Amino acid sequence: MKELQPILQMTGIQKQFPGVKALSGVDFRLFPGEVHALMGENGAGKSTLIKVLTGVYTADQGSVEMEGHAIAVHSPQEAQRAGISTVYQEVNLCPNLSVAENIYIGNEPCRLGRIRWKEMNRNAERLLQERLHLQIDVTQPLESYSVAVQQLIAIARALSISAKVLILDEPTSSLDQSEVRQLFDIMRKLKQDGLAILFVTHFLDQVYEVSDRITILRGGEFVGEYLAADLPRIELVSKMIGKELVMLEKLETLSNESDSNDKKDDVVMLEAEGLGRQGAIEPFDLRIHQGEILGLAGLLGSGRTEMARLFFGADRPDKGSLRLAGSGAGSIHTPRQAIDQGIAFCSENRKTEGIIDDLTVRENIVLALQASKGWFRRIPRKRQEEIAEEYISLLNINPRDSEQLIRHLSGGNQQKVLLARWLLTEPKLLILDEPTRGIDIGAKAEIQKLVLSLAQKGMSVIFISSELEEVLRVSHRIAVLRDRRKVKEMTGTEMNQQLVMQAIAGGDKG
Amino acid sequence: MMKHRLFWPLMVLVVLLLFNLIYSPDFFSIKMRDGHLYGSLIDILNFGSPLILVAIGMTLVIATGGIDLSVGSVVAITGAMACLSISRANDQNGLVAVLGAVGIALVLSAALGLWNGFLVARIGIQPIIATLILMVAGRGIAQLITNGQIITVLSPKYQYIGAGSLLTLPFSIFIVAAMFVIASLLTRKTALGLFIEAVGCKPTASRLAGVRSRTVMLAVYMFCGLCAGIAGLLLSSNVSSADGNNAGLWYELDAILAVVIGGTSLTGGRFYLAGTLVGALIIQTLTTTIYMVGVPPEITLVVKALVVLAVCLVQSEKFRGLLRGRPKAGPLQTANPEVKRHA
Structure with missing residues (x-):
């Protein structure tokens, strides 16, 4: 019983920024009870379209209709009142307020102008538990939880407002696999309740897993709207980039070539001995050779970022030592010193x-x-x-x-x-923490290719990513982390998805 | 042209100046007398110079995302210190005595600025609190120095700094011009400006990019202290006396106002020294105008506040849009039709 009346219809949307035409003549419609994926490369206009829809930007031209009536949304508050809720790509909450406050900010349960804290906390707890299966202390400040949990709280916030349209802008980019599965369960349930969900992601698998319909944008223009079942994956990709994608294949061969180079006898670039920091990462030993790409694999919060921050002096280690090739006494206590020693660090929090x-x-x-x-x-x-x-x-x-x-x-x-x-x-060691998060396939491949060619020129790279395939594709060697501890190093034939997954998961589970 | 940052502040300044013509038709006339130029415009520049100086320092502090409330107290302390040291000298008009006094005062003001910077950058106290300490304590220090009295000095050489003239113009104008040029060169011809803006906009990201944010902050607060110190010298030498109680009183507020009118945001980041200059001139012109028009003393502050409010509103793009009846999204917008809801 598919309703033919869209709950939301955007027609001929145009938006211009100084020097950039972000959107020109974009159409978009959304039906109740469906997940509609919005696809496109970086800069295709996905985020702009969403911001127009939620009132962050005002469109220069075009109309928005909600349930058949034209609406003019000028602010996020108005969008919420109209029944449109959004969870943005990067968590947009107040880190120093409590979880419950973050969920209900702006519409707290009040009596006579006084906030009813107990009720609010109880509601927050119930909301998180029943709809997101998340059991946490809602009176703690938001920043005491991982990015993944924060993301779920952002979704809870959107749910707490009785929304008819839920926009999820890259909700999965900082979640690990089990959290993604959990999120998809929630999305399916919400869909059955008749909610219309706009879903933006760069992961093709995820698009096909949950979406019913796909709209593609390219360079700010509308390419087309398709049923997910009718659009083969290859076609989707080529419509997004507007050309055939051969780069990924090239990349495979490039990676295989460099794999054959044995890096074991090479110069040690950086050596950590018993390096650790209380509450961040247990002491570990690690070596990085010149021209080597070392992948750090592990779940979110397993200590990957913490390890990288120690190398860069962003945090101070309280145990162990760090030695750099060619530099005698030069110690690293601050980012400044690390940069002077030829280390660069691209943080995951862009x-x-x-x-x-x-x-x-x-x-x-x-x-x-x-x-x-x-x-x-x-x-x-x-x-x-x-x-x-x-x-x-x-x-x-x-x-x-x-x-x-x-x-x-x-x-x-x-x-x-x-x-x-x-x-x-011109660093000697480049640390990339989630460099491809929230980036489309084309750019992703470009960055991976760049990393490989840099390593061939002799630069050492530490490559951190939640996407295991990506880590496997670019790395010469992989260090696996679990629960803030380095548990394994893998090279050569050990480096396949199965074995790395086992190491990440731990235990003897096959 | 209306898009230019300085357009609205300059418009306000021009309107204020023209307004004076109604009350004094010879407002724009400049006369030569005894080899000096006289006129209202010269007066505005002359009397406005301490404020401009303080505002220049304040601009850089605000650009780092901070604020310096202690500048008024630093003005009082340096004036008091200079006058005290001259009054103790055997020959109050001796070159050594005057230069020594100026040197002591300047070193002291830089040290006070450094103290603020230390509290903010090293100890990590929020700037408004860190500088509030010196704002309050500084008045006390100034009065300790002057022993609660007004110290008067008899030194034509010292008086020259704030009341003398060079090439027919007040000497203070040259000091201000020099400091303005120095600040502009320091921030735009070296990378200091880039660092200040980066630190003010995103301290964490700047640190990770290798910017020595603490050093930048220390330098900026020290520079601000120094600017306030020079302003203190100008003020006290102009009247050949030091008043620990009233010298530089409420200067911090005028200076912050000048910075904001000039287009620098209180949240830090981009800063505009030329804008600050115009902002300070607007405030000084306003003060002069109020005296000229003869507003009763008891309501001068109210008049000033109203004009400042008008200036801020004129500068707000949202407000201008509202006046034109083409509202844009934002907090100022209230007359927006309610989104239609369907039960």
Whole structure:
């Protein structure tokens, strides 16, 4: 009994930013009781379309109809009142408020203007438990939970408002597999309740697992709307990029070649002995060779990021020692010292630890190099522009405008700008923490290819990713972490999905 | 042209200046007398110079996401220190005595700024609290120095700093111009400006990019202290006396206002020194205007507040949109039709 009346219909949406045409003539419709995937590469206009729908941006042209009536949404509050709730790509909550406060902020249960805390906490607990199967202390501040849990809380917040339309913008990009499965169960249940879900993701498997319908955007334009069952995967991909994807195949061969190089006898680039930090990661030994790509595999919160932060001096170790090739006494206590020693670290929190919103693409690119040169030896403006242009074309950053503010770029392009920032410092060791999170396949392949070619030129790379396939594809060697402990190192033939999964899961389970 | 950042502040300044023509037709006239230029415009520049100085330092502090409430107290302390040291000298007009006093005052003001920076960058106290300490304690220190009295000095050489003239113009204008040029060069011709903006916008990300954010903050607070110190010298030398109680009183508020009018956001990040200059001139013109028009003393502050409110509203794009009847999304917008709901 499929209803033919869409609950939401957007027609001819246009949106222009200074120098960028983000959306031109985009149509989108959403039926109740369906999961509708919105697909497209970085900068295709997915996020912009969602922001128009939720009132963050106002469309220059076009109309939005909800249940057959035209609506004009000018603010997120209005969107919520109209029944549209959103969970954004990067968690958008207040880290220092409690879980319950985060869920009910703006519509707390009140009596005579006083918040009824007990009721609120009870409601929050019940909501999390019944709909998300999550049992946590809701009076604790949000920041005391992992990113994955925070994401679920964001979804709970959206659910707490009786929404007719739920928008999930990259909800799975920071969840591990079991959490993704849990989320999909929830999505299916909500779908049966008649909710219309707009789902944005870069994982093709996930699209086909839960979606009924797919709308594809490319370069801000509407490509088409398809039933998921009628659209083969290859076609979806080629419609998204607008060309055949041969790059991934090339990548396989590239990786195989470099695998055959034995790195064991090479120069040790960095050596950690009994390095550890209370509450972050247990003491571990680890070596990285020159020109080697070391993959760190493990679940979220297994200590991958914590390990990387110790190498970079972002956190101070309280045990053990860290030695770098070629440098005698140089110790690493701060990021500054790490950079001086030729280490670069691309954080997984692009939004808070990576980009500087108010600065231009050019300024973001030169920042690390300028910082290591010091304040007095300024890189001349003209040279800065040359550098920016060079990396914009090298990494295919879009839009090709070095004076654009970085916050106007899409997530994937921001990531490329950050890569450019670090490549410019010509590091000996590059630490990439989830460099491809929230990035489309095309850009993902580009970044993986780049990493491999950098390693061939002699750069050492630590590659952290939640996507096991990706880690397997690029790494020469893999260190597996579990429960804040390094449990295994794997090389050569050991490195297959089955064995690594077993190591990650632990125990003797086959 | 209306899109330019400085357009609205400059418009406000021009309107304020023109407004004075109604009350004093020769407002724009500048006369030459005894080899000096006289006129209301010169007065505005002259009397406004301490505020401009303080506001320049404040701009950089605010750009790092901080704030310095202690500048008024630093103005009082440095003035008091300079006057005390001159008054103790055998020859109050001796070059050594005056230079020594100026040197002591400047070193002291830089040290006070450094203290603020230390509390903020090293100890990690929130800037508003860290500088509040010196704001409150500083008044006390200034009065300790002057022993609760007003110290008067008799030194034409010292007086020259704030009341002398060079090439027919007040000497203080040259000091301000020099400091403005120095601040502009330091921030735009070196990478300091980039670091300040990066730290102000995202401290964590900047640290991970290798910016020495603590050093940047220390330097900025020290510079702000120094600016306030020079302002203190100008003020006290202009009247050849030091008043620990009233010198520089409420300067921090005027300076913050000037920075904000100039387009620098209180949340830190991008900063505009030229905007601050215009902002400080607006405030000084306003003060002059209020005296000129003869607003009764008991309501001058109210008038000032109203004009400042008007300035802020004129600068707000949202408000201008509202006036044109084409509202844009935002908190200012209230007249929006309710979203239709269907039961």
